Amino acid sequence: MAHRAGRELLSWQQESLLTHLQQVMSEKKVNRPGSVIVSTTFDVPDHVTDTDLHTILHRMTEREPSLRATSINMDGVEYAHTTPVPVTHTECDDEQSARDFIARSKKIEFDTDGTLHWNIQILHYQGEDGNDHRTALAVFDHLITDRVSMALMVQELCTGREANPLKGAGKYRDWVSEQRAKFTDITHVNSESQRFWYEHFGDTSPERSIPLAPFVTRPRDQHSEKGWIISEHVPVSSQRLTLACKCVRATPLVLHLASVTSALAEVSDTTDLTLRLQTAGRGPGSAEVSGFLTNTIPIRLQHAALGSFDGAVAAARHSWRQILPRQDTPLGFLEKLFQEHSGTGRLAGRGQMVLNCFPDTVQGIGESDYADQLTDAPQDFLELFIIPVATGGFMFRLICGAAELDIEDGRMFLRHLKEAFISNVEHAIDA
Numbered sequence: 020m021a022h023r024a025g026r027e028l029l030s031w032q033q034e035s036l037l038t039h040l041q042q043v044m045s046e047k048k049v050n051r052p053g054s055v056i057v058s059t060t061f062d063v064p065d066h067v068t069d070t071d072l073h074t075i076l077h078r079m080t081e082r083e084p085s086l087r088a089t090s091i092n093m094d095g096v097e098y099a100h101t102t103p104v105p106v107t108h109t110e111c112d113d114e115q116s117a118r119d120f121i122a123r124s125k126k127i128e129f130d131t132d133g134t135l136h137w138n139i140q141i142l143h144y145q146g147e148d149g150n151d152h153r154t155a156l157a158v159f160d161h162l163i164t165d166r167v168s169m170a171l172m173v174q175e176l177c178t179g180r181e182a183n184p185l186k187g188a189g190k191y192r193d194w195v196s197e198q199r200a201k202f203t204d205i206t207h208v209n210s211e212s213q214r215f216w217y218e219h220f221g222d223t224s225p226e227r228s229i230p231l232a233p234f235v236t237r238p239r240d241q242h243s244e245k246g247w248i249i250s251e252h253v254p255v256s257s258q259r260l261t262l263a264c265k266c267v268r269a270t271p272l273v274l275h276l277a278s279v280t281s282a283l284a285e286v287s288d289t290t291d292l293t294l295r296l297q298t299a300g301r302g303p304g305s306a307e308v309s310g311f312l313t314n315t316i317p318i319r320l321q322h323a324a325l326g327s328f329d330g331a332v333a334a335a336r337h338s339w340r341q342i343l344p345r346q347d348t349p350l351g352f353l354e355k356l357f358q359e360h361s362g363t364g365r366l367a368g369r370g371q372m373v374l375n376c377f378p379d380t381v382q383g384i385g386e387s388d389y390a391d392q393l394t395d396a397p398q399d400f401l402e403l404f405i406i407p408v409a410t411g412g413f414m415f416r417l418i419c420g421a422a423e424l425d426i427e428d429g430r431m432f433l434r435h436l437k438e439a440f441i442s443n444v445e446h447a448i449d450a
Contacts, residue, residue, distance in 0.1 A: 028095060062154055280320050
């Protein structure tokens with residue numbers, strides 16, 4: 020039995036996700052709040068032995084408090100002082116049976132109390148090349164991690180290089196304490212920060228929805244609580260994207276943001292858009308903090324030629340440079356800030372676009388993952404996931420409320436964004 024420490028502070032991100040899960044529980048009339056599961060798979064390098072994996076995982080578990088979280092609810096978090104490493108080894112008949120095992124194992128749920136909120140499984144099998152292979156599947160409750168943290172774990176497991184304390188490794192609790200001290204009381208927050216957000220949005224609202232009129236051909240079902248998940252493969256290589264970024268002096272995030280912005284601005288004939296951008300929520304001193312730091316920031320983009328890719332790149336670069344030092348500002352804090360400022364208190368209007376660009380390549384995405392899906396989860400926003408795929412190119416995945424878009428309208432909308440991205444990458448390279 021693991022020895023437990025006392026209950027500690029939730030981060031803004033954990034509190035927000037727990038609140039959402041409780042709302043879903045209430046709407047569905049179920050007794051358990053459920054969980055949001057995130058996972059990653061990776062091939063274990065030949066030079067890393069099973070003993071090495073256990074040694075590194077033990078080191079990480081001792082260092083990172085999030086990996087020792089045993090109870091997370093609205094009263095706070097409990098961390099164990101020590102705990103066994105939740106790693107298991109499984110023999111699979113072949114590569115296909117390993118893939119099937121991974122697909123099944125991604126659907127688990129973690130208990131909210133008394134157990135660790137993650138596990139890692141090492142699958143051993145003989146590949147189609149006749150050689151022995153090991154694939155690792157790490158599954159987490161989103162309350163304790165994000166994609167950056169998972170990428171940091173994979174890097175440490177595959178290289179043995181220990182994360183840097185000067186960049187925040189092992190300091191998640193300190194990060195939460197600093198976040199709460201900085202943002203809990205609006206009246207005590209640096210007034211320069213408040214002025215920035217008021218000036219950034221100016222005479223408009225951070226909750227503006229994007230103009231969807233060009234894509235909506237049928238009456239909206241205002242009573243639907245379901246959501247569509249629609250996906251498209253985008254055949255643009257990572258090398259091609261890197262070259263385009265160099266040509267326009269932009270990061271991949273800025274280029275993706277500019278492409279989406281120009282496509283939306285062109286069809287809606289606007290020079291002013293507000294989107295929501297999911298960011299890593301990290302800065303120079305927290306680049307290697309392991310935990311749930313992912314943040315969502317509203318961002319306003321303005322340019323006289325916003326409907327052109329060049330104009331959108333200029334707008335995206337300018338706005339992102341403004342937002343970058345403040346990307347740790349919690350969305351919940353901004354909601355409270357604008358509630359006092361404008362009396363609305365809502366940063367996310369129905370139909371607002373949320374852009375989520377994954378920082379790392381995702382393995383295991385196959386043809387079946389592109390099939391249309393209908394979800395029962397309430398969906399007030401349009402969420403566009405841009406996911407680099409290990410087999411090449413990107414997956415563009417749109418999640419939208421059925422009340423916002425008919426599925427055929429959603430498909431047309433997503434293909435418009437896909438075709439614009441392909442065209443914009445080539446435009447950047449040829450310019």
